[in-house]
Amino acid sequence: MSGLVLNGITKRFGGLTAVDTVTFTVEPGEVFALVGPNGAGKSTVFNVISRFYTPEEGTASFDGEDLLAHPAHDIAGLGIARTFQNIELFEQATVLQNLLVGRHRHRKTNVLSDLFHLPSVRRDERAHRAAVEDVIDFLDLQPHRDRPIAGLPYGVRKVVELGRALATQPRLLLLDEPASGLSVEETQDMAFWIEDIAKQMGITVLMVEHDMGLVSAVANRVMALADGRELATGTAAEVQSHPAVIEAYLGTGNVRKVAG
Ligand SMILES: Nc1ncnc2c1ncn2[C@@H]1O[C@H](COP(=O)(O)OP(=O)(O)OP(=O)(O)O)[C@@H](O)[C@H]1O
Ligand SMILES: [Mg+2]
Numbered sequence: 371m372s373g374l375v376l377n378g379i380t381k382r383f384g385g386l387t388a389v390d391t392v393t394f395t396v397e398p399g400e401v402f403a404l405v406g407p408n409g410a411g412k413s414t415v416f417n418v419i420s421r422f423y424t425p426e427e428g429t430a431s432f433d434g435e436d437l438l439a440h441p442a443h444d445i446a447g448l449g450i451a452r453t454f455q456n457i458e459l460f461e462q463a464t465v466l467q468n469l470l471v472g473r474h475r476h477r478k479t480n481v482l483s484d485l486f487h488l489p490s491v492r493r494d495e496r497a498h499r500a501a502v503e504d505v506i507d508f509l510d511l512q513p514h515r516d517r518p519i520a521g522l523p524y525g526v527r528k529v530v531e532l533g534r535a536l537a538t539q540p541r542l543l544l545l546d547e548p549a550s551g552l553s554v555e556e557t558q559d560m561a562f563w564i565e566d567i568a569k570q571m572g573i574t575v576l577m578v579e580h581d582m583g584l585v586s587a588v589a590n591r592v593m594a595l596a597d598g599r600e601l602a603t604g605t606a607a608e609v610q611s612h613p614a615v616i617e618a619y620l621g622t623g624n625v626r627k628v629a630g
Pocket of ligand 1: 388409410412
């Protein structure tokens with residue numbers, strides 16, 4: 371089966387069930403958003419897909435490949451890339467160098483061919499550069515390409531992280547809070563990029579996001595989680611107006627309870 375398929379995923383930390391029998395499918399080319407209050411289990415779902423965590427129950431596959439049969443270091447090779455809630459980049463390296471790191475999985479050459487500087491190495495190097503330059507152009511990172519990450523404003527670092535994930539040329543992109551900490555203008559740019567990534571590049575996107583404006587603008591479908599469990603799935607409007615979702619956000623219990 372193509373796309374991302376999670377079935378009955380449960381992840382516990384000691385006595386805490388962070389993700390509780392979560393099931394969803396992200397169709398190829400779709401933008402699917404996970405929303406929910408802090409601690410709902412959204413990032414844990416990402417960490418299961420990228421195999422940092424092994425779930426106690428459930429199955430997970432991408433384009434028919436059993437993800438749980440693979441260790442974390444295989445995941446990029448299966449065409450899955452991610453960004454992190456807390457930006458994770460090489461601080462002392464430049465933007466260009468960080469993006470080239472993303473190309474690692476495509477390297478065909480080995481240490482010996484590198485050592486003798488064979489023509490294949492130079493061809494390979496040019497191909498990597500070209501892929502990275504495309505990402506730099508797409509994300510308007512040209513002015514920053516040779517600057518170290520450490521000196522860049524937060525909003526630019528956020529874009530570089532997206533760029534590093536894109537440079538791997540994934541088929542599935544996991545974005546953990548792509549708009550957190552961004553200005554209104556930067557969030558708007560992020561929305562356009564996510565749309566282009568899905569529509570023009572044909573990359574499937576699973577995102578976690580608190581900014582419902584961004585979610586409404588880009589997501590085909592939305593799943594709301596609270597305390598690890600699904601509350602509702604549908605369009606952004608459907609999910610936002612769902613009583614169980616409203617209750618979870620208010621946390622007051624004064625909205626009619628319909629779920630669970
Ligand atoms: N490695 C871990 N060890 C123990 N508990 C964890 C671990 N990772 C997450 N948790 C717990 O699991 C629950 C879900 O956390 P998770 O980070 O998935 O939430 P989230 O929906 O991403 O929240 P936020 O919106 O704040 O990022 C929380 O109660 C969290 O404290
Ligand atoms: Mg999180």
